[in-house]
Amino acid sequence: MKKEVAKLKIAIDGPAGAGKSTIARLVAQELGLRYLDTGAMYRAVTLQALNKGTPLQDEAELVRLITSMDLEIVFHQETGANLVFINGKEVTEEIRKPEVSDHVSLVSSHAKVREFIVALQKEIGKQGQIVMDGRDIGTVVMPDAKWKFFLQASVEERARRRQRELDQNGHKIDLLDLEEQIRRRDYLDSTREISPLRKAEGAIELDTTSLGISEVVEKVLDLIKEGEQGVQASSCRS
Ligand code: CDP
Numbered sequence: 001m002k003k004e005v006a007k008l009k010i011a012i013d014g015p016a017g018a019g020k021s022t023i024a025r026l027v028a029q030e031l032g033l034r035y036l037d038t039g040a041m042y043r044a045v046t047l048q049a050l051n052k053g054t055p056l057q058d059e060a061e062l063v064r065l066i067t068s069m070d071l072e073i074v075f076h077q078e079t080g081a082n083l084v085f086i087n088g089k090e091v092t093e094e095i096r097k098p099e100v101s102d103h104v105s106l107v108s109s110h111a112k113v114r115e116f117i118v119a120l121q122k123e124i125g126k127q128g129q130i131v132m133d134g135r136d137i138g139t140v141v142m143p144d145a146k147w148k149f150f151l152q153a154s155v156e157e158r159a160r161r162r163q164r165e166l167d168q169n170g171h172k173i174d175l176l177d178l179e180e181q182i183r184r185r186d187y188l189d190s191t192r193e194i195s196p197l198r199k200a201e202g203a204i205e206l207d208t209t210s211l212g213i214s215e216v217v218e219k220v221l222d223l224i225k226e227g228e229q230g231v232q233a234s235s236c237r238s
Pocket of ligand 1: 015021038039040042104106136137185
């Protein structure tokens with residue numbers, strides 16, 4: 001399997017809490033591909049802006065901040081995780097804190113912020129052998145990806161998942177507050193003018209509300225394996 005998928009680009013999009021990053025990381029590991037969590041880049045910019053007191057409405061100030069910071073995403077081969085560094089300091093955990101989640105959709109809605117971050121993502125994606133997850137991967141960052149998935153789940157289930165995740169990291173947040181935050185982010189992400197969250201043409205939609213992580217990973221891998229075998233069989237015939 002690893003050999004046939006060597007040049008693959010896999011795009012996984014969907015709203016907050018649909019399971020994108022866990023699924024994308026595991027699919028990448030299973031296929032021996034790299035993994036990029038594009039949301040982590042917007043989160044890192046948001047964290048830096050909050051730490052520096054940059055006004056989050058001010059696009060020009062945010063661009064100045066981005067161009068003055070050293071943002072590094074390191075792909076950890078063994079775990080498949082992305083380690084995030086700002087000016088050499090690791091912030092992998094810090095970018096998940098609720099304060100960042102609350103403000104990241106505003107930061108990511110600025111056209112010039114996206115222009116800068118998307119250019120970095122396109123550069124990382126260009127040689128393929130990668131799984132990326134985000135909101136605009138199938139539509140903007142890797143529109144040429146052969147495989148595009150759009151993960152969905154109910155707001156209630158996504159809030160429950162997010163609560164479990166935050167709980168494990170020592171953050172106690174009320175479930176209704178999380179539902180509210182997710183609804184707000186869904187709204188901002190899907191109504192913004194620049195590359196809103198939407199299913200890419202040809203993307204395979206999977207509702208993960210009642211599916212466990214391993215079931216979704218298996219479904220995605222089965223679809224890719226079937227598709228790749230189909231391609232191989234038809235190229236053998238020609
Ligand atoms: O993990 P979760 O779904 O909560 O969020 P994330 O993937 O870390 O992304 C955080 C935020 O960054 C999203 O709510 C979007 O506002 C923004 N984002 C984006 O605009 N485009 C992407 N490709 C990825 C994230």
